[in-house]
Amino acid sequence: MDYSILVNKEHPLDKNYIPCDLVEYSEYNGSKIDHNHKTLVNKTALDAFFKLQVNAKLDGHHIVIDSAYRSYNYQMDILNHYLEYNGNQAYSFVALPGTSEHQTGLAIDISVYKNGEYTDKLSEDMPEIVWMNNNAWRFGFILRYPKDCTHITGFKYEYWHFRYVGNEIAKEMHDKNIKTLEEYKQNKKHR
Template identity: 40%
Template sequence: MCHDCVAGGPSGASRRSFTRFLAAGAGLTVLAACTPEAPAAVTPSSSSPAPGVTSASPTAVAVPSVESTTAAAEPPPQAPVPPSAALPRQFSLTDPGSPWLVVNKHRPLAPADYVPADLVQPNVTLAVSGEAALLNSTTAAAADAMFAAAAQDGVVMTLASGYRSYGTQVTTYNGYVAARGQADADTASARPGYSEHQTGWSFDIGDSGGACAFQPCFADQPAAVWAKANGHRFGFVVRYPWMFHPITGYYYEPWHLRYIGVEAATDMATRGISTVEEYFGVDAAPGYP
């Protein structure tokens, strides 16, 4: 490197050195070394001559551009493949009628006042009546099978809350806001148009004694323990698991089950994946935008 070089050539002490070099017959060499290098649009290739060596045929050397060499060395990043891609059957993540629908604080229902076309009452022990005793037909059939299997194992399970219409969710959410403030309400109840209960794919479970109903301690009750261990066999997952609220947006709800299909639920359980956001490859939704 030439430490005495400036854009306009030598000056001061450098100019005196420059004169002495000229007198010694090295003028051309110093000029070549100290002349500022013009900005180059290309990077020399491995076949280019070394600095200071004149090529006999400069136009014969192909010089790739910086952009082309960078692109060759660094291919564009690929979008991550979600674990669900391994399943042979794929479903929509946005259609409310799809078992793979992902609805959370970043993904509202469309339309916001969606109503399932096939609401039915499952053949299970009910702790509620009216619309809360309804599920879509696919979820109802799976619930029938799961509740029956739990009963065979000596576990009593009840349907504590099923379908919830947009209008009902307005009332429910506003009640939480009035009692606890909006910030706290948003950790416990979905805003209208953002609730899984409105889809018919989700429901809450309880037990015959009502022990720890809708409380964290319900996780230790037989119904919750059995559902967590066996729900995947019937297509269900615990939608809001323990310590995953930074992803799901809600604190632990061991009573809230979500139907996603036997294949997907079993695959999640086998892989040890806790949230549908991670499994289906969508962004975490800790809060509303």
């Protein structure tokens, strides 16, 4: 698996692309769309997440994965679900099938437990999110769609969406203050 794989509107995945090393994440999460939908994550990314989770807990934060791998067809279902309720507006906040990096199994949307209660009502200034912003890189994750980078990523700021890229890349991006995977890949090409 290439942990630096770039997926965006210019680099969509084939509808037949299914990563091979997915494992099930069984901790409860409150996925609203389909309760029977299993949460699958790339194995290496999930191991890294569990390390992150333990460290977050030591700092008093309970962070869980709300959503991870989504197949091409599942992304299509999500899009159709929102198209039904929001009309064409849905295109502005749901990725087209193939353009969502959730299809790689390397992307996670997080939720948190507050005083033992699951919540998916997040805000960018809540301590858990701030913690993720400061620490996710130490476990190989990057905030994939940062603020003010929509012109580069093609996606709005998503403070809940993190992407596993591996320790080496996450550290390099952190140390060199490279905000997006697009810029990281671009830099590599020009070297």
